[in-house]
Amino acid sequence: MKKIVLSTLAVMAFGFANAQGTGSRFGIKGGVNFPNSSNFHENETLIGYQVGIFSEIKTDEKFGIQPELLYSTHGAKNKFVEDGIAYNNDIKLSYLNLPILAKYFVTQGLTVQAGPQIGFLMHAEEKGLNITDHVKTIDFGLNFGIGYNFLEDCSVDLRYNLGLSNALDFHVEDYNYKIKSSVFSLALGYKL
Numbered sequence: 001m002k003k004i005v006l007s008t009l010a011v012m013a014f015g016f017a018n019a020q021g022t023g024s025r026f027g028i029k030g031g032v033n034f035p036n037s038s039n040f041h042e043n044e045t046l047i048g049y050q051v052g053i054f055s056e057i058k059t060d061e062k063f064g065i066q067p068e069l070l071y072s073t074h075g076a077k078n079k080f081v082e083d084g085i086a087y088n089n090d091i092k093l094s095y096l097n098l099p100i101l102a103k104y105f106v107t108q109g110l111t112v113q114a115g116p117q118i119g120f121l122m123h124a125e126e127k128g129l130n131i132t133d134h135v136k137t138i139d140f141g142l143n144f145g146i147g148y149n150f151l152e153d154c155s156v157d158l159r160y161n162l163g164l165s166n167a168l169d170f171h172v173e174d175y176n177y178k179i180k181s182s183v184f185s186l187a188l189g190y191k192l
Helices: 002-017
Strands: 025-035 042-046 048-058 063-082 085-105 110-126 138-150 154-163 170-172 175-177 183-191
Touching (some): 025 042, 025 063, 025 154, 063 110, 063 183
Antiparallel strands (some): 048 063, 063 085
């Protein structure tokens, strides 16, 4: 994990160092997460948040790459009835996410974005109890979204992260609990 985080930071630092020559920019961002966790029970969304840094590296007028380092939270309110007993469990997950997005500049302000994401589990809890041992430490996903740059230094992104791997690794009797973490996010960015 340290190697991946350091590699991402190195790419961002390189982009920042070359910002004057290529039009690359470094920035901070924050936003809200709306998860869509899927498993065999009925879920309600537990809204989370994300904060972090990014580097927008333009390769030419129409294309760019945007690596990001984000602390992100989300979860699900899991409601179900089993053997006549009603369960109501809140599962909260915190990740350090590293998305690397390819960006296509449709117009001067509008972008289309897509790319892979790897997430490293920081903390997991259910009803206030630590369940980190029952959640996989690495999560993979694909991001798709659009962005809009306004006021020269500000941007807004609307993105969907399609969860590809099962986040939960928990077995009880005959049940295998599986959750794929898919998240809609809306974030504001500020380029320094």
